Amino acid sequence: MTQPGAEASVDSVEPARWERAAALFVRWREGDSRAMDELVRLMTPPLWHVVRAYGLDHALAQDVVQTTWLTLVRRHETINDPLAVSGWLTMCARREAWRVGKQHRRADATEAESLEPHLPVHESAEQTAAQDDENRRLWDAVGTLNDRCQRLLRIVAFEDRPDYARIAEDLAMPVGSIGPTRQRCLAKLRAVLEGDGWRGDSDGE
Structure with a gap:
């Protein structure tokens, strides 16, 4: 049986990802450029999995993740609550992945039959x-x-x-x-x- 306070103890040792992201985001906006590197290392893996879930190949997924970070740099002032930065990044990545995936599928539709035998394996x-x-x-x-x-x-x-x-x-x-x-x-x-x-x-x- 879990003793009272056990979960709180774990949380105090290891803050949730969204809390760590918020703290790094605040540090970066206050002028600590290295905080952005830490934020990138923290959030890129989950962003990568979100983007790949839309069926994008490696090159397109990399483009989407990079675009997400670029968008944060350009629009960070629109984020009023630092605690929302991880959700903001995830939503931005999802929207961009959906847009790129839709655009890519439309461009490939006319050549699907001829290209299918040459598509790379997963x-x-x-x-x-x-x-x-x-x-x-x-x-x-x-x-x-x-x-x-x-x-x-x-x-x-x-x-x-x-x-x-x-x-x-x-x-x-x-x-x-x-x-x-x-x-x-x-x-x-x-x-x-x-x-x-x-x-x-x-x-x-």
Whole structure:
């Protein structure tokens, strides 16, 4: 039989995810840039599972999760109650996953018959676990960079065509410095990853 106060004791040792997310969100808005890295590490796994539940492949799911974080950076002032940030992120991810999934299915509908024999198989549990491990290592490596690089990479590193005017406003940086700074930060990140024996998708560059 569970003794009175047992559950409360457990909660006091390990706060719920939404409480931890709220505390990190408050720290970030108060100027602690590292709090965002911790928030990303805390919330990305559940966001990833939410997005994958909509049937998106790995590439689309990654895009949706990155878009969710970008949306938080752009619209964080609309969140009045920090305790709502985890639910806000989850809802944002669900809406974006639904939108992207609907758009992708519509685009594929006209080619379904010809493409079906060539569709990739679903990832195995081992592949998913390996990808999760690589994601954790990537964010750990980002956390070793200086605050300027961390802030910039969280927003633009995964965008093919970044909106430099908006990013310049968000980060209070000259537009002309964003591209060169991004390249220097990515070079630093690559050096950290290679020093750690990174074996991720490095063939593309």
